[in-house]
Amino acid sequence: MMNPDVPAEPSPEAGSLDAMPSLRKRTPLVDLMGRDFGESYVDRDVLVAGWIRTIRVQGGGGLAFVEVSDGTTSQSLQVICERKRNPEEFQNLVEESHTGASVCLYGRIVPSIGSRQKVEMQARRMQVLGPADQQTYPLTKKKHTLEYLREFVTLRARSRTFSAVARIRNALMYSTHQFFQSRNFICCQSPVLTSIDCEGAGEMFQVTTLLPNARNCAASGDSAPQPPTPPQLDYQADFFKRPVYLTVSGQLSLECYACSLSNVYSFGPTFRAEKSKTTRHLAEFWMLEPEIAFADLDENIAVATDYIKYVFQYVLQHCQADLEFMEKLEQDRLKEAAKGASSQQRKQTAWNQGRALRERLQHNVDSEFARVTYTQAINLLFEADVKFEEPVHWGIDIPSEMERYLCEVVFKRPVVITDYPKDIKAFYMRLNDDQKTVAAMDILVPGIGELIGGSQREERVQHLRQRLLDAQLDPNTYAWYLDLRKYGTVPHSGFGLGFERLVRYVTALENIKDVCMFPRAWGMPIDG
Template identity: 45%
Template sequence: MAVALSPAVSLRLKPFSAVRFFSLYRRASKTALYHQIHHFHSYHFTPHPTPPLSTLNSHRGRSFCSVVSAALSSGEATKTESFDKEEVKIGEKVGEFRKRLRIVDIKGGPDEGLNRLDETLVVKGWVRTVRAQSSISFIEINDGSCLSNMQCVLSSDAEGYDQVEKGLVLTGASIWVRGVLVKSQGSKQKVELKVEKIVLVGPSDPSFPIQKKRVSREFLRTKAHLRPRTNTFSAVARVRNSLAYATHKFFQDNGFIWVSSPIITASDCEGAGEQFCVTTLIPGSRETTHTPVAAIPSTKDGLIDWSQDFFGKPAFLTVSGQLNGETYATALSDVYTFGPTFRAENSNTSRHLAEFWMIEPELAFADLEDDMACATAYLQYVVQYVLENCQEDMAFFDTWIEKGIIKRLTDVVEKNFVQLTYTDAINLLLKAKKKFEFPVKWGCDLQSEHERYITEEAFAGCPVIIRDYPKACLFPLDY
C-alpha cells in the first residue's frame, strides 16, 4: 500500500480530515478492504523504502479511496495526538462578508471626504503617479470605483517607506496603504491620506505602458489587457454597469420578467441573413489557418454536409431575442430580453456593430400607444439614473469625449417626447428650407440628417418617435 502525504514537509495527524490512499494488491476480499479502511485510525505509519518497479508490476489490481479520519498539518510530529471525539471540532462558521473600503466610499459623497476627516483608513489600489522628493513622496492611487484618485502623502518615517526610496513603487503597481484622512494642502482635491504604512502588493516595471501622459485609442488596442486602467475605459465600464442595473430595475419594478434568450440559434430573427455561423466542421482555432477547404465535409453534390456538424444543421449567433420573447410573453405576459446579439454586417460605421447588447421588451395585451409609453418611460428612467449616479464620469465625457452630452441627455429626461406619423415627418422635411444630401420623398427610409433636423430644429431638441412607417421600409426584402 502506498500513501501520499502533502505538503512535503514534516507532518502530524489530527482528527477528522482526509488522507488519500492508492493501494496495489493481488486479490483482496471486500470484507478485508472494508476492515482496513474503517480501522485506519489505529494505524501507525513508518517510512519504508519505495519497492522496486518489478514488485509493483507484479500486482494485478489496484484501489483508490479517500478516508476521512485524520488531518494533515505542517509541523513536527513530536507528540501523539489525542483522538478523543469530545475534543474534535468538525468545522467553523464562515466569517461575515465585509465590503472593502473603496475610494468612492470616501470621496463619492457631496463633502468629497470632508465628513471622514481624522479617520484611520485602509485603501488598496493601483498606482497612477509617483512623485518622490527628499523627505516626502506623493502617490496617487485608483481602485476603479470612481474616476478620482486618492492622493497619499508619505514621509520618511512611514512604515515601508524604504520601498519608495528603492524605486519599487512605480506606476501600475498595486499597493496597500493605511493612514489618517486629512485636509489636502493642494487645490485638486479636498482630502488626502497621510500614510502611516505602505505595503507593495504587486510590483510593476518602468516600461509600464499606461503612464500619466495621454495615449491614443489606437495604441490602447495593442494593450487591451491594460485599457480598463485608463480614465476613458474605466468610466465607460462604470456607466455601462449603471445602465445595465437601471435597465433591470426599471423592468423589474414594473412587473416584467427577464427571459434569457439563447445565443446560439438556428433562426434568423431579422430575416436579413447577416449572421455569424457557428460550426465545428472547421478544426479548432489553432488549426484553422492551415485548414484546406477539402477538409470540410461535403455531400456528393459538393455542398457542405451539415449533418456532420455539432447540431446536425446550420447554427448561428443570435441577431435578436425577439422570437423567444414573443413566445414567453404569451405565457408570462410582460417580459424582456437583455443580452448579447451579433450582426455580420460588413459596414464600418459607428452605427454598425458586430456585437452589442440589446433590450427587447414584449408586452401582452398592449397596443402601439403602450409600446411608445413604455419606451419613453424606460429611456427617461435609465438616463436620469446615469446622470444622478455617474456624475463624475459624465462630466469627464462632457469635457474630453463629447462636449454637450450632459445637456442633450438632460433634455431627454426633462422634455416631453413627441410622436408623429411617418407621413407627417415626410411633409415636415419637404417644407424644410434646407437641402439634404439624400432626397426626401414618401416611401424613402429616413437618414441621420433627416432625423437630426426633425429633433434638433423642428422640435428644438425634444426626443421624437416616428410611427406608422410604410411596410416597405420595415420589411424591404418582401418587396
C-alpha cells in the same frame, strides 16, 4: 464630527509599527470619497488598495506623493508617504512603484492643505503588490487619444475616460433592470443559437462543427482550414443537423414567454455579420428587448419613452462626477474640431443646441417627445432647405442624416416616428388597415438618430403567414411562431434597444467601439 458608520480604530502608540491589515479590510474609494469627499473619515485609519496614477518624490528623497485609484469612483486619493515613518517600505515603494503599479497603503485620513482634494492619507504602511515596468507600461501620465487607447483593450479601463464609461454603463444596466423589475416585467433569457433570421437581413454568423481541425489550428497558430463550399455541406454531420447561427435578436423567442407571462424582457448579447467599419457598427453588442402582452403601439411607445427618461434621470443622479468628466471631454473635442472648420462643419457639430451633456440629458427627461407618422416625416424632409446625401421620397428607409435633422433642427428634442412602409420593415410587424404601412415605431434622439425600434406584433395568423411569404421566408420554418397565433392569440408589442448605442449617447463619445468593453467589429483582431 465622528461618523457612526465608520468603526473607530485605536490610535497607534508612539514609536510602534502597525501591522498591515488584511486586504479584506480595505476601504473602497467610492465609500471613502463618495458622500462628502472623505471628510467623514478624517482622523480615521484606513486601508486602501489600487493602482498608481502618479508618484512624485520630493524633499531630498524623503517624501513621496502617491495618487492612487481603485476604479470604484472617478476620484483618486493622494497619499503622503515619508521615509522616516517606515524606511524599508518607503525605499521599496519609490524603487518599484511607477504609474500602473498596484499598491496597498495603510494610514490616517487627514484634511488636505492642497486645493485639489479635501482629504489625503498619511501612510504608515506601504506595500507594493505588483510593479509596472516604466519603460513598457503603455498608459503614461500624458493624455492619450481614444485611438491610442483602443490598441490596449486589456488596460484601457485604467484610464480616466474608460473607467468613467464603465461606471456609466454599469449604472445604465442597473437602472434598466430596476425599471422593468419595478413594473413587474419578468427577465427571460433568449437563446444565442438559432436556426432563423429574425430580421430577414441575412447578416448572420454561422455556427458549425464541420471544421474538425479548427481547434488544432488555433492552438498551433496556423490559419484555419477553408470551409467547405455550400454544395458540399452535409448538415446531417453537423452538431445540430441543420444550419445554425448566432442570434441577431431574441424577440421571436421572447414572444413565446410574453404570450404566457404577459410582460417580459431579455437583456443579452446579439450578433450581426455586417461588414462595416463605421463608428456606429459592432459585430457583437447587447440588446434590450421587452415584449408586452395585451399592448398596442401606443402603450409600447409609452413604455419606451418612460424607460429612456428613467435611465437618463438615474445616471444624472448617480453618475455626476463621471458625467462631468465626459462633458469636459466632449467640450474639448468640439473646440478642437472647430479649429479651421468651415461654417457648414461647425453647423454639423452644433447638434446639441449649445447644451452641455448633462443639460441635454435633463432636457430629454423634461421634454415631451414629438410624434409624427412616417408620411409626415417624409413631408418635413421634402420641404427642408437642406441638400441630403440621398433623395427624399416616400418608401426610403430614413437614413441617420435625416433622422438627426428631424431631431436637431425641426423638433429640437426626441422624436417618435410611426407607421412605416411595410416593405422596409420586418415581417412580424402588424399590418395597418391601409395595407401599405405597419404599426412600427422608431424613437430618435439628437446626435445619434434611432435609439429604439419597435412595433406592435402581427397577432393574426393569416396575415402573418402572408407576410412571411411576401418576405420569401418559409412558413414551415416559423411554424412554432405561427402557433402563438393559433392558440390564444393576443395583441402584443415590443421594442429593441442597442445598449452600446445608449451608452454612446449618454457618454457623448463618437465611436461605438469606445463604449463596448471588448469591441468586436469587422476587420478587428480578436485577442482572447
